[in-house]
């Protein structure tokens with residue numbers, strides 16, 4: 001058995017790197033909910049993602065796009081079902097890059113490079129025009145600049161799966177226009193790229209797949225769905241007795257509002 005494993009690992013990649021890389025990632029009957037007794041956010045989803053594909057993920061606010069991306073990344077575990085064939089290297093750029101860390105951009109990216117086996121981050125920083133930001137502390141970055149740091153840490157290790165959560169939000173025009181070619185390059189190198197995107201920034205890429213999340217299900221369409229009409233959103237704070245919370249949240253969600261608990265007050 002050990003001999004077979006050694007043979008497979010050593011010789012197959014060397015002889016047929018194309019075959020070795022070509023592995024379909026598969027979601028089989030994946031369901032997810034954040035807490036017991038709460039409704040499923042993602043329910044019974046079957047989907048395949050193949051190397052070389054770029055997928056655009058759309059859906060209303062609170063539909064479950066970020067949740068699905070976290071399941072794909074392996075950052076959340078399905079409540080039911082399985083995710084198989086996930087590439088070994090995953091790059092994940094979250095919608096909000098966590099800037100509450102006491103580093104400059106360079107210190108952070110150097111650290112991530114060490115974590116990623118001395119991955120080269122400098123060419124990406126240059127490509128995303130980050131020269132002026134390198135000595136800035138993460139907490140002092142604007143949303144768009146923080147987003148670029150998130151992109152560089154996701155790209156540096158040549159991911160087999162690149163996940164971008166709202167990558168165009170807050171970005172400057174130069175970086176926005178660079179992203180479609182970056183996605184194309186990652187896919188051309190055999191990677192899978194999936195991006196949740198309200199803004200249709202990847203539209204026009206040849207072969208782009210269109211997924212949308214609706215009622216916990218992932219639907220695929222051949223045509224790009226119509227561009228969603230942006231409505232101004234606001235967040236309100238409501239205090240309710242803890243034992244009424246599940247019913248209260250369920251009621252809001254039934255009406256289509258994304259609702260979640262923020263903190264328990266003692």
Ligand SMILES: Nc1ncnc2c1ncn2[C@@H]1O[C@H](COP(=O)(O)OP(=O)(O)OP(=O)(O)O)[C@@H](O)[C@H]1O
Pocket residue numbers: 034041059060061062063064065066067068253257258259260261
């Ligand atoms: N950590 C959490 N705990 C509990 N519920 C959560 C949590 N994160 C998200 N949710 C809920 O799961 C549902 C899906 O949220 P998610 O963030 O995945 O949607 P989304 O489509 O990415 O929304 P948006 O476009 O607004 O970012 C929402 O009802 C949300 O309130």
